[in-house]
Amino acid sequence: MYLRAVHAEPSISALKAFLATNPLGLLTTALTSSDPTIHFLQTSHIxxxxDDPNPSDSSLPTLRGHIARQNPHAKxxxxxxxxxxPNTPFTLSQEVMVLFNAPHHSYVTPKFYTKSKPESGKVVPTWNYASAQVYGTATVYTDSKAESTIKFLDKQIRDLSNKAETEVMAHEKPWKVEDAPERYIELLRKNxxxxxxxxxxxxxKYKMSQEMGEEDREGVAQGFEGMQTETGDWIAKTVRERGSRK
Structure with missing residues (x-):
């Protein structure tokens, strides 16, 4: 990822909060396979x-996820x-990468640059977005009969369901794994x-027009507000927030 200084988020704690708020990440690996139908590069939405015991400091967290066995990535x-x-998790020697994106992003028209466009015309389109990139070492739990795999997946599916039900959906009475038949959950876990x-x-980084002058940034914010959409409102708010940090 290109981290231009004006766009980069320097705070590890802020980046960890970004991951927690935007948990759907794209896992990318570069692994060989004996199966000629499986590509060397694989990416999966997960x-x-x-797992972040100290969210306010600069310590690096651990990520937990799962994918279907039928996924070529899993194969x-x-x-x-x-x-x-046998019966032990396997740690890959190759580095893996996970990319996380904010829920909103958009094309930025040069028409929004209310100072630079009329004065010089030296403006071009761009795209505003926010993202975070993780590199790390992956351990996979593939033996469905191993106690370590059962323990990992039991915790994983419960923690993920609880997070999604309480934080994403904000349900007062969240759905729980125990609400489904135990045998059904066991069958799914094996897969x-x-x-x-x-x-x-x-x-x-937050690429939110920070490289532009104050008047142009405000033009961008007002332009997105004028769209009267959820995406427009979010980008306008973020452009102002990030611009104020310059």
């Missing part, structure tokens, strides 16, 4: 649970884990694998 993990000792990533590097 909702992650963030590659299972193939690599076959070399591990997923667990992934745990020890984060070794975390970076991110």
């Amino acid at each position: 909702p992650w649970v963030l 590659v993990f299972i193939e690599h884990a076959a070399s591990a000792s 997923i694998i667990g992934i745990e990533i020890k984060v070794t590097s975390l970076g991110g």
Whole structure:
């Protein structure tokens, strides 16, 4: 990720909060497979649970997720884990990456630059967005009969469901895993694998017109407000917030 200084978010605690607020991340790996139909590069959308005992400091967190065994990505993990000792999780030697994005992003028209466009015309379109990128070491839990896998996945699906029900949906009476038949949950658990990533590097940015002058930034904010959309309102608010930090 290109982290231009004016856009980069320097605070690790702020970046961890970004991950917690935007848990759907794209896991990307570069792993060989004996199956010619499986690509070397694989990317999967995964909702992650963030294990972060100290959210206010600069310590790096751990991510937990799971994917279906039928996913080609999982098949590659299972193939690599076959070399591990039986009944034990397998840690990949290759680095993995996860990309997280804010829920809103948009094209920015040069018409929004209310100072630079009429004065010089030296403006071009761009795109405003916010994202964070994680690098780390992945451990996969692929043996459905292993106690370590059962324990990991039981905790994973409960923690993820609870987070989504209480934080994403804000239900007063959240759905719980125990609401489904136990046998049904056991069958589903056998059809997923667990992934745990020890984060070794975390970076991110808010590309929100900070490189522009104050009048142009306000033109961008007003332009997005004028769209009268949820995306427009969010970008306008974020442009002003980020611009005030310059």
